Amino acid sequence: MNSGFDVVSILYRVRREMREERKREPHIYWITDLVRCPLKREYEEIYPEISLSSLFSPSAIMGDLIHIGIEEIFRRELSNAVVLTEVEGSRRLSVPEKGDVEVRGRSDVIIEIGGARFGVEIKSARSDTKIPLEHHIDQVRLYNWLFNLNLTYLVYITHERITQYPIDQRATEEEVISRIMSKTYPRYQWECKYCDYAVLCPFKKTW
Ligand code: SF4
Numbered sequence: 001m002n003s004g005f006d007v008v009s010i011l012y013r014v015r016r017e018m019r020e021e022r023k024r025e026p027h028i029y030w031i032t033d034l035v036r037c038p039l040k041r042e043y044e045e046i047y048p049e050i051s052l053s054s055l056f057s058p059s060a061i062m063g064d065l066i067h068i069g070i071e072e073i074f075r076r077e078l079s080n081a082v083v084l085t086e087v088e089g090s091r092r093l094s095v096p097e098k099g100d101v102e103v104r105g106r107s108d109v110i111i112e113i114g115g116a117r118f119g120v121e122i123k124s125a126r127s128d129t130k131i132p133l134e135h136h137i138d139q140v141r142l143y144n145w146l147f148n149l150n151l152t153y154l155v156y157i158t159h160e161r162i163t164q165y166p167i168d169q170r171a172t173e174e175e176v177i178s179r180i181m182s183k184t185y186p187r188y189q190w191e192c193k194y195c196d197y198a199v200l201c202p203f204k205k206t207w
Pocket residue numbers: 037038039040043185186187191192193195196197198201202203204205
């Protein structure tokens with residue numbers, strides 16, 4: 001009997017709502033914008049429909065579910081700690097040619113325990129090849145700067161390995177400004193191969 005209960009539509013609705021929470025605004029740079037090709041931020045504004053396909057990617061939805069599961073486990077198991085999840089932070093910066101901008105980020109988990117405060121960034125993937133990946137380390141260094149953390153654990157959940165890397169390096173304000181101003185397309189060599197905008201981008205690298 002069809003009761004009208006639709007798990008799939010619930011999952012898609014939640015994912016759509018999560019995306020809508022991050023509406024684009026010209027003066028706001030998310031940390032995730034600073035660890036990917038700068039052109040993607042511009043293309044998202046001009047061609048919002050192209051990025052919609054990734055909204056319904058099963059692997060992305062699985063990643064969301066892994067995040068929710070781990071965050072819930074932390075809340076249950078770390079009763080002697082303060083566990084903050086999906087923590088949003090922001091800092092204002094003055095950037096040449098752009099004026100005042102706001103840098104925003106959302107840390108998966110921040111844990112406060114015994115006077116220490118550290119972050120946890122969760123990454124899920126099929127393979128563990130080359131982990132920890134450069135752009136993930138950059139993201140975590142930027143979170144250490146944004147949230148003033150001494151350390152963030154970069155945690156990988158893959159089909160081949162579940163492991164963690166403590167990252168204590170921290171980005172500087174100069175680096176953040178340089179990333180906002182960057183005109184290096186793509187930012188990382190491999191990006192064009194996986195980019196939704198490769199179908200129209202004149203800067204696509206084909207090597
Ligand atoms: S195709 Fe390459 S250069 Fe163009 S937007 Fe995508 S990642 Fe950037």
